[in-house]
Amino acid sequence: MxxxxxxxxxxxxxxxxxxxxxxxxxxxxxxxxxxxxxxxxxxxxxxxxxxxxxxxxxxxxxxxxxxxxxxxxxxxxxxxxxxxxxxxxxxxxxxxxxxxxxxxxxxxxxxxxxxxxxxxxxxxxxxxxxxxxxxxxxxxxxxxxxxxxxxxxxxxxxxxxxxxxGAAISLRNDGIIAREIVSAVDNGELRLCYQPQVSAGDGRVIGMEALLRWQSPTLGTLIPERFMRTAEKLGVITQIGDWVLRNVCQQARIWRDWGYPDLEIAVNISTLQLQRPTFAMEVVEAIQAAGIPSGMIVLEIRQSALAMDMNFVHQTLANLHREGIRLTLDDFGMGDSSLDSLIRFSVDKIKIDRNFVKGLPAGSREVAITCAIIAMGHQLGMKVVAHGVETETQLGFLRRNQCDIFQGHLFGHPMAADEAGEVLRRRFVRSDAFIATQPDRTLLLVDDEENILRSLVRLFRRDGYRVLAASTVADAFDLLATNDVQVILSDQRMSDMSGTEFLGRVKVLYPDTMRLVLSGYTDLATVTDAINRGAIYRFLTKPWDDNDLREHIRQAFHTYAEQHSRIAG
Missing domain, CATH: 3.30.70.270 (Reverse transcriptase/Diguanylate cyclase domain)
Structure with a gap:
C-alpha cells in the first residue's frame, strides 16, 4: 500500500x-x-x-x-x-x-x-x-x-x-425489537429452553445448557442472535441476564430436589454482564438464594469478552472460580480466539465451535483444528465439549478422538423445562449409538470401481473378516469414524483423491491402522514417498492373485496384533 x-x-x-x-x-x-x-x-x-x-x-x-x-x-x-x-x-x-x-x-x-x-x-x-x-x-x-x-x-x-x-426490512424489524425488548422482562415474555449435554462414555445426561427465547408480541419467537445486540445497545442486557441467571438457579433447585445433585446447567454470559463490577457477587447471591451448590452452575463466556479489559475480567473470573462456579470458554477456535486466554484465565472447559464439528470427519482443516483443540484442552486439564453434533458419523469421530462431552440435535433439540425433565428421568440419550463394538478383525476396502469392490468383498469374506466397503473417500472417512478398523486396502487411482493421499490423511487420524494400496499402475516417486512417510504398509499391484492378496491382508492383521500386544505388554 x-x-x-x-x-x-x-x-x-x-x-x-x-x-x-x-x-x-x-x-x-x-x-x-x-x-x-x-x-x-x-x-x-x-x-x-x-x-x-x-x-x-x-x-x-x-x-x-x-x-x-x-x-x-x-x-x-x-x-x-x-x-x-x-x-x-x-x-x-x-x-x-x-x-x-x-x-x-x-x-x-x-x-x-x-x-x-x-x-x-x-x-x-x-x-x-x-x-x-x-x-x-x-x-x-x-x-x-x-x-x-x-x-x-x-x-x-x-x-x-x-x-x-432485503436489509431494509430487517432494520424495520430491529426498530420493533428496540421498542419491545425494553419491557420484555416486566411483561413475562422471556422463556428458557434446555438442551442436553451428554457424556462421551455412554450417552448419560450430565448437564443442560439454558438457551434464551423471547416471545415478541409482534415478531413471534426470536433467538438471542436477533435481539441481544439491541438489548446491549439499550442497556437492558443486564436486566435480561439477571432474569436468566435467577431462573436457571431456580430450575437447578427443582432438578436437585428430584435427585440429580451432580447435574450441571450452563448459562451464557454477555460481555456487558462480565464487565459489571458487581457481577461475581450477583452470581453468588442467585446461587445462594436458590439453595444449590455452586458447582451446579457453569458460566459460558465468549472469547471476545476476555479481550476487553484483561486485568478486570481476570479478577472477576478468579473470584467466580474461588466460589466453586465452573467456567466454559464458548465457541473456541472462532473469531479472535487466543491461546493466551487459556493460560491467563481460569476455565474448566472449552467448547469446540459448531462450524468445526459440522465439517467432521471429511474436512481436513476441521479435523486438524478439532483434534488440536481436544489435545490442547486435555493437556491443560480441561474437559472439551463438542457443540452441534448432529450425525452418528460426527459422534463416532469425536469419541475416537477422546472428546469428553457432546451437545447437539443428535441428542435433543432445545426443549422446555418439563420435556428436559423427562430426558433427565431417562438419564441416557441415544445409548444405541454409544455401544462400542470392537471386532477383532475389521477390514475396510476402498475403490471407486463397483465391480472391483464387489470382487474384493467376496474374496475376503471367506476369511472371516468383518468387511466394510466404500466407493468414495468421503464414505471411507464416515466408516472410519464409526467403526474400529484395523486394516485398510485402498485403490490408488480414484476420482476424488489418490490412494496414497487418502492413506496419508488416515495415518494422521488413525495412526495405528495398517494401510495398503492396490494399484493398476506404478508411480515410483509417489509410492516411495508414501512408504518413506509411513503412510502405507505395503504397495500391491493389479491384477492380483487371490491367494497372494489374502496372504498380504492376513499378515497385515498379524502385524497389527503384534504391535498392540507389545503396547499392552
Missing amino acids: NAAPPSHAITRLGASEPELARLIDAANSDGPPLMLLHIDIDHFRSVNENMGAEIGDQALIMLGERLAAKFGPDAHIWASGSDEFLVALPLLPGNPSPEQYGELARSQVELPMLILPFTLFLTGTVGIALCPEHARTASALLHCAEYAVAQAKLEGLNLVRRYTR
Whole structure:
C-alpha cells in the first residue's frame, strides 16, 4: 500500500459531504465503481466507560491513522458518529474485491492498540455498499452501507457483509425489537429452553445448557442472535441476564430436589454482564438464594469478552472460580480466539465451535483444528465439549478422538423445562449409538470401481473378516469414524483423491491402522514417498492373485496384533 496521508485528512462526514458526492458523480458517469465501507467498532462504549473518554479518543485517532496508511492516498476516510469510520475507494481493475477490502479494514481494527496503561483489543463490523450497483446518491449509499452493518450484526460481530436488498426490512424489524425488548422482562415474555449435554462414555445426561427465547408480541419467537445486540445497545442486557441467571438457579433447585445433585446447567454470559463490577457477587447471591451448590452452575463466556479489559475480567473470573462456579470458554477456535486466554484465565472447559464439528470427519482443516483443540484442552486439564453434533458419523469421530462431552440435535433439540425433565428421568440419550463394538478383525476396502469392490468383498469374506466397503473417500472417512478398523486396502487411482493421499490423511487420524494400496499402475516417486512417510504398509499391484492378496491382508492383521500386544505388554 502507499504511504499514509496525514491524520488531519480524516474529517467528519455530513450527509451532504461534497467530496463523497463528487466521487459518486464520477462513478455514475461511466467511471470506476465506488466502494463505501462502513466500519463500526464493536462494544466501543465499554472503552469509554471503563477506561475513560481520553483513552477512547486516542484509540479512534490511532485507528484512523491505521486505515489511512493501509488504504493509501486513493481512499477517502471520514469519522462518523462516536465509534464509526467510512472509507470510500474507487474499484480499479486489478484491485482487491470489496470483500477483501472489508477484511483488510476489519483486520486493522483487530490489531492490538497500546495506549498506556492499557492494551486494547477491539473488533469491528464492516458493511459494504457499491455505487452504482446499490445506490446512486450519497444519502442512499450511506444508508446501504449502514444497512449492511446492521445485517452483519444479526449474524454476530466482527464480520464483513455486502449490502443486500432485503436489509431494509430487517432494520424495520430491529426498530420493533428496540421498542419491545425494553419491557420484555416486566411483561413475562422471556422463556428458557434446555438442551442436553451428554457424556462421551455412554450417552448419560450430565448437564443442560439454558438457551434464551423471547416471545415478541409482534415478531413471534426470536433467538438471542436477533435481539441481544439491541438489548446491549439499550442497556437492558443486564436486566435480561439477571432474569436468566435467577431462573436457571431456580430450575437447578427443582432438578436437585428430584435427585440429580451432580447435574450441571450452563448459562451464557454477555460481555456487558462480565464487565459489571458487581457481577461475581450477583452470581453468588442467585446461587445462594436458590439453595444449590455452586458447582451446579457453569458460566459460558465468549472469547471476545476476555479481550476487553484483561486485568478486570481476570479478577472477576478468579473470584467466580474461588466460589466453586465452573467456567466454559464458548465457541473456541472462532473469531479472535487466543491461546493466551487459556493460560491467563481460569476455565474448566472449552467448547469446540459448531462450524468445526459440522465439517467432521471429511474436512481436513476441521479435523486438524478439532483434534488440536481436544489435545490442547486435555493437556491443560480441561474437559472439551463438542457443540452441534448432529450425525452418528460426527459422534463416532469425536469419541475416537477422546472428546469428553457432546451437545447437539443428535441428542435433543432445545426443549422446555418439563420435556428436559423427562430426558433427565431417562438419564441416557441415544445409548444405541454409544455401544462400542470392537471386532477383532475389521477390514475396510476402498475403490471407486463397483465391480472391483464387489470382487474384493467376496474374496475376503471367506476369511472371516468383518468387511466394510466404500466407493468414495468421503464414505471411507464416515466408516472410519464409526467403526474400529484395523486394516485398510485402498485403490490408488480414484476420482476424488489418490490412494496414497487418502492413506496419508488416515495415518494422521488413525495412526495405528495398517494401510495398503492396490494399484493398476506404478508411480515410483509417489509410492516411495508414501512408504518413506509411513503412510502405507505395503504397495500391491493389479491384477492380483487371490491367494497372494489374502496372504498380504492376513499378515497385515498379524502385524497389527503384534504391535498392540507389545503396547499392552
